[in-house]
Amino acid sequence: MTDIDALAARLRAAIGARRVLTDRQELRTYECDGLAHYKVIPALVALPVTAAQVAEVVRECAAAGVPFVARGSGTGLSGGALPHADGVLIVTSQLREILDVRPEDERAVVQPGVINLQVTKEATPHGYYYAPDPSSQQICSIGGNVAENSGGAHCLKYGFTTNHVTGLEVVAPDGELVRLGGPAPDTPGYDLLGAFVGSEGTLGVATEVTVKLTRLPxxxxxxxxxxxxxxxxxxxxxxxxxxxxxxxxxxxxxxxxxxxxxxxxxxxxxxxxxxxxxxxxxxxxxxxxxxxxxxxxxxxxxxxxxxxxxxxxxxxxxxxxxxxxxxxxxxxISPDYIVQDGVIPRTALPEVLRRIGEVAAEHGVRVANVFHAGDGNLHPLVLFDDTVPGQAERAEAVSGAILDLCIEHGGSITGEHGVGVDKARYMPRMFSDADLDTMQLVRCAFDPDGIANPGKVFPTPRLCGERPGPRKGAHPLHEQDVAEVF
Amino acid sequence: MTDIDALAARLRAAIGARRVLTDRQELRTYECDGLAHYKVIPALVALPVTAAQVAEVVRECAAAGVPFVARGSGTGLSGGALPHADGVLIVTSQLREILDVRPEDERAVVQPGVINLQVTKEATPHGYYYAPDPSSQQICSIGGNVAENSGGAHCLKYGFTTNHVTGLEVVAPDGELVRLGGPAPDTPGYDLLGAFVGSEGTLGVATEVTVKLTRLPxxxxxxxxxxxxxxxxxxxxxxxxxxxxxxxxxxxxxxxxxxxxxxxxxxxxxxxxxxxxxxxxxxxxxxxxxxxxxxxxxxxxxxxxxxxxxxxxxxxxxxxxxxxxxxxxxxxISPDYIVQDGVIPRTALPEVLRRIGEVAAEHGVRVANVFHAGDGNLHPLVLFDDTVPGQAERAEAVSGAILDLCIEHGGSITGEHGVGVDKARYMPRMFSDADLDTMQLVRCAFDPDGIANPGKVFPTPRLCGERPGPRKGAHPLHEQDVAEVF
CATH class of the missing domain: 3.30.70.2190 (Alpha-Beta Plaits)
Incomplete structure (x- = not known):
């Protein structure tokens, strides 16, 4: 019996046999998220129906030292929910109850598998809605929105997911259920709520989300x-x-x-x-x-x-x-395309759009621009034909050059799609070693064994468990590059 | 030569003799912040004028294992800037330059010692202002606002400090200069900016603050x-x-x-x-x-x-x-009073105000209420006469009971004044052991030796440096209660 077989047996005992998949054909359904050019079949899929079951699954993973990846509806565009080949994929879409709608306090409490638009549907009869509106809002889940700090066309005025989540119940990577934030506007202690929103599954799994409701205009x-x-x-x-x-x-x-x-x-x-x-x-x-x-x-x-x-x-x-x-x-108009996602200061829009045109022309590639102009959140679509040798590489080069342009102009490598597996390699272009190291201090605090969505966000996972002495160079890094994993 | 004498000598060499105070009369100036019933004379006061000097001071403290406390204008109401008797008080009020005002991007970059109202004065000719407006805005510093996540009368519509800070340069407790956040609306990686704002000096010292400017209405x-x-x-x-x-x-x-x-x-x-x-x-x-x-x-x-x-x-x-x-x-109308600060859901206002009246009557104490009704942020003023035996104790009891009422009604023990030294003992009434432990994981990640503003926020500092195994009970806590320090 392999380690995974043993884990599967324990998980079946813990959450029920029907909720644990190990058949390769069934597993294949989960091999990618919305960024379909990365594919990995997980070793096991767990389909918990309660927060307690999510905690059980994580606890078993922690005990066995097996990595886990959480997945909502699987609509993400940065590969954040890409499975780990030797790990457990925890699908939260069965936790789909709206637990409470309190228009008088402008709050709703929902499970992570609830579909974004469903919150608005429940709130509308009371004169309210849920403001963050990713294009995928008919199918994407609130849990996934929390993981990626999702945006949308109306975030210019209303802000991102992080501005609309006031409380979370999460399962930490050791399996403990923890509450972050709450209904009050400013919770004492550290605002770990803000750190968790957008942490792309690397700090744990959200099992209950308290969101702000916004008055219908x-x-x-x-x-x-x-x-x-x-x-x-x-x-x-x-x-x-x-x-x-x-x-x-x-x-x-x-x-x-x-x-x-x-x-x-x-x-x-x-x-x-x-x-x-x-x-x-x-x-x-x-x-x-x-x-x-x-x-x-x-x-x-x-x-x-x-x-x-x-x-x-x-x-x-x-x-x-x-x-x-x-x-x-x-x-x-094109057989294949890359959806890019970057941010620039609004005032740099004309200049950066011109430069994107120049870079595209240099590489003989077409780029269509559809984007949130108000907050400078670009979505260049880099067109190519994968059957023509060399085109994919040229498109990839243009796509990368666009991110460099964003950084050059004081912007960011992602506006709303997240870093995931796709952009981890760009993080060092935006952050110094000390900045990345500081983020990883937090990751190591939550997840010393590196089992929560490993290989995502950070290009070079650091070995945890060492005393941070003089910071620079003191932490040996894995030599393995995330890009090589796939 | 004592350890502090040796540290003083090194600091004088690093930042200049005039910038290091050790004379007891001079030190006494800094013995308290706005919450004057806690008083501690620091061992040494440092008055750096640049971010590099702040980093030097922290690095020397870290090397010597000496605690440090950062202080802005000293107007805080929770004792967050109360000095440590064996530690260094780092006064940031000399870092008072407005480095950049960019109305076209709706941003300003300021040093931490800049006075809150000064930002608005600089921005007004451009048609902008800085929205968070604590009552002390004519004298309080932006650095202190960041530490305490300060609010104000107009935070109902505009949000707290955390909603108006988009980037920070901070000196981490090991002396390293790190950047958190930036000008873009959603920075990739963990949002440690949000965790830092309101961390009350326990995660390091801010040395540069990028704030949002708001259009004058x-x-x-x-x-x-x-x-x-x-x-x-x-x-x-x-x-x-x-x-x-x-x-x-x-x-x-x-x-x-x-x-x-x-x-x-x-x-x-x-x-x-x-x-x-x-x-x-x-x-x-x-x-x-x-x-x-x-x-x-x-x-x-x-x-x-x-x-x-x-x-x-x-x-x-x-x-x-x-x-x-x-x-x-x-x-x-009263020789002495306690300013309390708590939050309740707006809908609970009438009920909680009635209960406060009842509790006050039971204890024979008068309570005046002046507060931000729109966001349920209470500021009961508990009146007493310290010359009448027993009155101070009764006022203290009423003040504590008010916080219990806030928690009972789903609110919080502080709306905008922070936890500091004053409310650390109330944290366990609001948070479970697991919740507090999770916050301390982060503190330990940043500050394994516990030298950044020790004794504040958390009632029972945990010993860092141990592997988080099964969480509960695995971490021995200091037996010393913070309340006993004074």
Whole structure:
């Protein structure tokens, strides 16, 4: 009996035989998340239904020294839920109850497997919704959102997942159930809640999430403005923010992204546009009406040659349809593509978009841009054809160069998709050894044996258990590069 | 030569003789912070002028195994900057430069000794301000605000310090300079920035702070409503929030607090009021006007017998004068008082205020309430006369009972003043052993020798350096109670 067989037996006894998968065909279902070009079949899949069962599974993994990876709906785009070949994949999608909705305190308490949009559906009859809205909100889970600190089009005004989670129950990597944060606005002691949100499964598994509910706005107004170039659209974005307006969303699509969206969903965006902006304002009717006129004027002043205003929900949905379908639509104009995710200061938008165009041209690769312009969160889609030798490599080079551009301009290598397995190698471009070492101090504190989602986030896992003496060079690092694992 | 003499010599060599104080008279200046009933004279005071000098001082402390405590302006109300008798007090008030103001990116970069209000003064000509506004904002430092995660009257709408700090340079307890966070909205890796903000000096010393600047509102309108009772004022508060209005501030004062304010500054609040609410709305003029009418109507509907609207800045200042002077004003009606700080869900306000009244009556003690009603952040002032035997003890008992009420109602033992030395003993009432142990894992990771502000926040410091095996009971704790240190 192998170690994994022994662990499987113990897990079956602990959480029930049906909840433990070891059949290779069944395991294959879980070989990747939304970033499908990394694939690893896990040794075992556990499907717990309660927080206590999650704790049991983690405790058994800890006792056996076997790595574990938590997975929600598996929609992540950085490979954060990629399984470990010798490890246990803990699927939290069976923990899907909404435990409490308290509109009077603007809070809901949910299990990690609850689908993002479901929270909004439960809260809407009370006049509330859950603000963070990743594009995948119809299928992604709150637990996954917590792991990746997910964003969305409306995070410009409302903030990321971390701004909407006020309390967590988590299973630490030793199997202990711990509470972080709570319903009060400022909990004493360390804010480990903030450190946990976005830790991508490396500090434990969330088993209960208390989220803020946001009041449904009195009014929503949506505008589509067409520009000759991304420079003009970028300048309009800066002008809107500089005027003190905080739109709910400011989204940009460039010519190639518009072409793709038209091919896929015939959204009917203005012909001949080098870029479109979608600007959405929400809030009290009096405020929205006044600011809406200002936004229209600023778009015109910055070169918009056509502006459309959604007259009703149907027209609003049509404007958003092009934007929301853009990623998938790119499949219409290119057999393969890489979705990149990076952040730059909003003021650097025109410059960085120009540089992306230059880098793409140098490598003979096309890049479509669809992104959250308001907060400088780029999503360049690097197009290629995997059947043409060399194209994938060139696309990969452009994709990496885009991240370098983000760092150069004072930005970040990920806005909302996370580091996962995909970007661990870029972390040293953004952080000094001392910075990374400080983060790993925390990882080692929580997980001295390195069994919680190993190989993710950090390029070179450090050996824990040594006394931090003089920091630099004192900690031997694994020589193995994460990129070699796959 | 004692150890401290040797350390003093090394520090004088490192940062200059003038910057190291060891004379007992000079040291006495620093014996307490704003919570003056704890007093400890430090062994040595260091007055560094650069981040590099702060790092030098910490490195020397680490090498000598000597504890250090960082202090900004010394206005804290939980004894967080209380010196250690055998340790070094690092005063950061000489690091007082505003390094950069970038309105186009809505950021400023400041040194920790910069005074809170100074940031707003620098930003105002650009149309911006720094939102967190503790009552002490004319004298408190940004570094202290970071340590305590300071709040203020306008945090209801704008959030606490942690919501306005996007990047830090800190000296870790081993003397290494580390960067946490940055200008981008979501930094990859762990959000240690959030953990550091509010860590009360136990994870290191901030040496540079990047803060968000907030656009000056187009309009500010302020209203004072007088009610017969705190029940009515509490109900009005709930009604305003339930209507979807987010005021910039909702402050409440009860009859005793009003009496004190009148005695001190003759603010002219309506006679016979059992409670007053100050409601301030800010934002676009169109929104503010519309919501202002709604707020007035809701106050009237909940029993307000008089409502005053500030016609200009002078009248606005007059309304705020009573509120802002209230703490000091209590000195007019009582020789001594304890300022308590706790949080409850807003919906529990009427019930908890009633219970506070009952507890006070049982102990024969008077309690004045002045507080941030909008976010349920109570500041009961427990009045006593230290010259009357037994009164101080009774006041202390009432003060503790108020925290128990907060915890019972799902709140917290501190809203914005921090745990410091004063409330460490209450932490186990709010957190389980496992929760506290998890926080201390992080403390040990940063500070294995326990030299960064020891005796604060945690009631029973744990011995670091042991492998976390099975968690419960495995970590021997110091038997010494922090309360015995003084």
């Amino acid at each position: 009195e009014t929503v107004r949506t505008l589509l403005a067409a520009f000759g170039s991304t420079d003009q659209a970028g300048a309009a974005t800066s002008a809107i923010i500089a005027a003190g307006v905080v739109p709910a969303a400011v989204e940009m699509m460039d010519a190639l992204a518009i072409e793709a969206a038209e091919a896929a969903v015939r959204c009917g965006y203005p012909a001949g546009a080098g870029a479109v902006l979608i600007v959405e304002l929400d809030g009290p009717a009096a405020e929205v009406e006044a600011q809406f006129d200002e936004v229209s004027a600023l778009c015109a002043a910055n070169g918009a040659f056509e502006t459309r205003i959604a007259a009703d929900d149907t027209e609003r949905a049509l404007i958003w349809r092009g934007r929301k379908s853009a990623f998938a639509a790119v499949g219409r | 187009e309009t500010v309108r302020t209203l004072l409503a007088a009610f017969g009772s705190t029940d009515q004022a509490g109900a009005a508060t709930s009604a305003i929030i339930a209507a979807g209005v987010v005021p910039a501030a909702v402050e409440m004062m009860d009859a005793l607090a009003i009496e004190a304010a009148e005695a001190a500054v003759r603010c002219g609040y309506p006679a016979g009021a059992g409670a007053v609410l100050i409601v301030e709305l800010d934002g676009p003029a169109a929104e503010v006007e519309a919501q202002f009418d709604e707020v007035s109507a809701l106050c009237a509907a909940n029993g307000a017998f008089e409502t005053r609207i500030a016609a200009d800045d002078t009248e606005r200042a007059l309304i705020w004068r009573g509120r802002k002077s209230a703490f000091a004003a209590v000195g007019r």
